[in-house]
Amino acid sequence: MTKSDVTRRGVLKSGAVAGAGVALPTIFTASSAAAYTNEPTGGSVTLGFNVPQTGPYADEGNDELLAQQLAVEHLNGEGDSGCLNTFTSKALKGNGILGKKVEFVTGDTQTKSDAARASAKSMIEKDGAIMINGGSSSGVAVAVQGLCQEAGVIFMAGLTHANDTTGKDKKANGFRHFFNAYMSGAALAPVLAAEMGKERRAYHLTADYNWGWTQEESIVASTEAMGWETVNTVKTPLASTDFSSYIAPVLNSGADVLVLNHYGGNMVNSLTNAIQFGLLDKVVNNKDFKIVVPLYSELMAAGAGENIKGVLGSMNWNWQLQDEGTKAFVKSFGEKYGKPPSNSAQTCYAQVLLYADACERAGTFNPCGVAEALEGFEFDGLGNGKTLYRADDHQCFKDVLVVRGALNPTNAYDTLEIVEVTPVEQVTYAPDHPMFAGGDLGKCNPGA
Amino acid sequence: MDAILLQILNGLDKGSAYALIALGLTLIFGTLGVVNFAHGALFMIGAFCAVTLQRVLNLSFETIDETQKDFLGNPLKVKTPYVEAWFGPEAGAWIIDWAVPLALVIAIPIMLLVGYVMERGLIKHFYKRPHADQILVTFGLAIVMQEIVKYFFGANPIQTPPPDALNGVANVGMLIGMDIVYPVWRIVYFCFATLIIGGIFAFLQFTTFGMVVRAGMADRETVGLLGINIDRRFTIMFGIAAAVAGLAGVMYGPINPPNYHMGMDFLVLSFVVVVVGGMGSLPGAVLAGFLLGILESFASTTWATTTIPGINQIIIYLVAIIVLLTRPRGLMGRKGVMEE
Incomplete structure (x- = not known):
């Protein structure tokens, strides 16, 4: 009789260890032959467009998707080539990326961090996406950026305005083309001082989440630096729909400016409520009462209707700019879809072209090669004039727009007018600026 | 003092919407015993009746204006609403301006029909099922309804302004020698809500139909046995109840621009109102609606938020x-409702 070394306990232990190993997501384990995550082996390369297709920002997500599809067409040599004709880098030839046809898959962020991570993960693991692009929220951008860093793919952020995306939450695999809250403050403050004077008392209503806090911090700092006084800063729940009970105290606060650190439906409702209460008709401290909306988007402006007339704010880009890159993109987008693009659409379009161009210049899809090609890259011809992708924090630096709600709109798209194109020098800050402190870019992760 | 009165007004105005929705919820629960999570969606559909009418009234024909350019540099297509062409610019503009109040007329039959179809087509099959089943099916129905609206109208809020004559602010403090300005439309909304609530109570109290319904709410079997x-x-x-929610939605459009999600925004709060008022109690729902509206307004004041940070949210x-x-039965709840 022979004694076996195999025991019931031993089998269970071994099974558990083996099972756990198999169950580990493949993106977090070393794959055999590939040099990096989702290395393209066939004749095509897949990009992942992660935008809100449902939820409150679905219209914005749809606009992003239209722009991303247009970018893919242009990369593959279809259509009128759009900004490929104006982009100062001439690496893109209209034959895909590195000779491979560009294909894409889409995911729905639902503007929820967990859903956005799940859809990005699915596109990376199941569809083989080598880059993720899109989104309309800073919470989503930070969450997806973290996932892409772990997975070893490049993240080209869409609309994300919180300082943290390229501040304390910056990642080596993530790149932001959109401007940020600090830049809004730096661009807006001098215009506010010129139009409203340096002795103003401001009351802030702020959406109670990460983006709202960083925007409030930025606007308070930049306006106080000009001599304004901050009377109060009130946080409003993100789920608020009626802001009347927050507007009413403004009337008796002694403030003569209301700053609405709100975006999306919050902004539309708070601005509508402020107008209902006749704030813009009031005279306080012998000055006309004013409202400021630091972050504008075309879709929100359309939602706010006539209420935005004369209200100042800032934008990343606007279709009314007259540079060659903007004109080429607006023409392509407008002729294909019958409407001008939003600034989030332009961001996504530019990000897709920038990624493809970086691959061409690096000669590889390896995220570390692509990241190196993007770091410190200076370019023009995609809108906003000369632009730099700063190596220290992967933030784009370019001119910022100060805009005002159009006083006499002539058509449905003429909702905003450009007051000033603030030069990039005025909105540039040091990489170690306190508002962006606490993060570490880390090292590029190629994944596999 | 001005600030206190302003917040009371504000609370009454907020409470109007809570009370109207909670009243409908309670009517349905009190009569049919159904916990209707689709009630917020009915409020939303009412608001979109106003949006639809506004769009219909703004249906336009295009003429080319060679002197103006569109965003692509082509001659601008100028739109002229048909109503302005048919009735003249002034009369046409007046009709468009009054789109929201006019929508009340179309909302009543539409909401009655929606309510009837909803009840006969789906909810009646769940009368004898547990409340959890009713909640699940009506919540699912609400999601379907809001997705349908989003498909046709998009996710962005849509402005439905009040008529110019009812826009702007009024000095309501003038009567008591104070300076309290308040938006005219919000005063209109409060008056409208009071009228509807009064009308529902009068209907239940002073008509034979209402008497039978009240008897049925108290003892359904006995009323049935009487033939x-x-x-x-x-x-x-x-x-x-669906019509009440719909009318509340129509009139709410000018306060906050309608979007497909607005029903869900109100739903949870309205259920809290119903529970605080007492399940099945109509006066309780109205009382709790106004009470919670006022409390919410005061909790949002600077004094309250600085004394207890976050009080406005909880x-x-x-x-x-x-x-x-x-x-435990709420402010005016009756014994035996939702109790085994």
Whole structure:
């Protein structure tokens, strides 16, 4: 009789260890032959467009998707080539990326961090996406950026305005083309001082989440630096729909400016409520009462209707700019879809072209090669004039727009007018600026 | 003092919407015993009746204006609404301007029909099922309804302004020698809500139909044994509750621009209102609606938020907990409702 070394306990232990190993997501384990995550082996390369297709920002997500599809067409040599004709880098030839046809898959962020991570993960693991692009929220951008860093793919952020995306939450695999809250403050403050004077008392209503806090911090700092006084800063729940009970105290606060650190439906409702209460008709401290909306988007402006007339704010880009890159993109987008693009659409379009161009210049899809090609890259011809992708924090630096709600709109798209194109020098800050402190870019992760 | 009166006004105005939705919820629960999570969606559909009418009235024909250019540099297509062409620019503009009040007329039959179809087509099959099943099916229905609206109208809020004559602010403090300005449309909304609530109570109190419904709410079996078709009356009450929610939605459009999600925004709060007021109690729902509206307004004042940070976000739920701990059936709840 022979004694076996195999025991019931031993089998269970071994099974558990083996099972756990198999169950580990493949993106977090070393794959055999590939040099990096989702290395393209066939004749095509897949990009992942992660935008809100449902939820409150679905219209914005749809606009992003239209722009991303247009970018893919242009990369593959279809259509009128759009900004490929104006982009100062001439690496893109209209034959895909590195000779491979560009294909894409889409995911729905639902503007929820967990859903956005799940859809990005699915596109990376199941569809083989080598880059993720899109989104309309800073919470989503930070969450997806973290996932892409772990997975070893490049993240080209869409609309994300919180300082943290390229501040304390910056990642080596993530790149932001959109401007940020600090830049809004730096661009807006001098215009506010010129139009409203340096002795103003401001009351802030702020959406109670990460983006709202960083925007409030930025606007308070930049306006106080000009001599304004901050009377109060009130946080409003993100789920608020009626802001009347927050507007009413403004009337008796002694403030003569209301700053609405709100975006999306919050902004539309708070601005509508402020107008209902006749704030813009009031005279306080012998000055006309004013409202400021630091972050504008075309879709929100359309939602706010006539209420935005004369209200100042800032934008990343606007279709009314007259540079060659903007004109080429607006023409392509407008002729294909019958409407001008939003600034989030332009961001996504530019990000897709920038990624493809970086691959061409690096000669590889390896995220570390692509990241190196993007770091410190200076370019023009995609809108906003000369632009730099700063190596220290992967933030784009370019001119910022100060805009005002159009006083006499002539058509449905003429909702905003450009007051000033603030030069990039005025909105540039040091990489170690306190508002962006606490993060570490880390090292590029190629994944596999 | 001005600030206190302003917040009371504000609370009454907020409470109007809560009370109207909670009233409809209670009517449905009190008559049919159904916990209707699709009630917020009915409020939203009412608001979109106003949006639809506004769009219909703005249907336009295009003429080319060679002197102006569109965003692509092509000659601008100028739109002229048909109503302005048919009735003249002034009369046409007046009709478009009054789109929201006019929408009340179309909203009543539409909401009665929606309520009837909802009750006969789906909800009646769940009368004898547990409340959890009713909640699940009506919540699912609400999601379907809001997705349909989003498909046709998009996710962005849509402005439905009040008529110019009812826009702007009024000095309501003038009567008592104070300077308190308040938006005219919000005063209109409060008056409208009071009228509807009064109308529902009068209908239930002073008509034979209302008397039978009240009797049915108290003892359904006995009323049935008397040969009265109480189910048919309850179905009509469902339609009326849907119409109340719809009308509340129509008039709410100018306060906050309608979007497909607005029903869900109100739903949870309205259920809290119903629970605080007492399940099945119509006066309780109205009382709790106004009470919680006022409390929410005061909790959002600078004094309150600096004294207890975050109080504005939890006040309604805090009050609900206190009320349920001290009066488990709510402020005016009756014994035996939702109790085994």
